[in-house]
Amino acid sequence: MTEDEQSGMEPHSFLTCATEVARLLGVGDVSMKPNDQARHLAFAVRKPLLERASLPAELFAPLMAAAVYDPDPSFCRWFVEPAVYAFGRRRVMAALVDYLRIGTDAERAGAVRAWYSAHVPLRADRSPAYGPGGVRDPALDESQDIKAAWLEASMRVFAEADDLQMRHRVLLGLPTSRTAYPPSLHELLDSTLASARVHPDLYIRRWAAAADHEGV
16 A cells, blocks of 8 residues: 555544545535435535546545445445446455555454445446446456455454454455465465364354365
């Protein structure tokens, strides 16, 4: 993560993040709505984000912060999807991996929520940022190594986190098939599985049982 992108990790509320996205987009002052200001702002920026053929570079970090701080796992897609189109799936996923690695517990939880939306299917008719004539540089969306980094970061957070809920979030989102992991992560996977088998939490043990059933 660059220094500029890390500066976008400072906001401490979804409202702050959504307000910054609206400001950078030049969306009119809609922050005075009395109820659910942050969600109203998110709704206000959703359409212009997808309608623009390009987004300014300075919008990337605030978009990712808004996605991570959005408490709703369904609505955070409003920020993730345009970021994927404009900046590429690779860059978006890499930013979420950074949040998972070095973020606060709240940011890590938000990254887990946003990770699902980062897999959004890309369609040429969905956003003009896709490229003229439906052409897109495949390098923007090459993400196999980033997905492997996410698996590694998730297992390390599981091993190191003190919070049980955080352990739930990262472990239960991991695949239970060994074939989903590159060989370089098999040793870490074995360690994670051994810990999960004897964990006092039922749901974590069930994940281990499912992995054992699939021959991990």
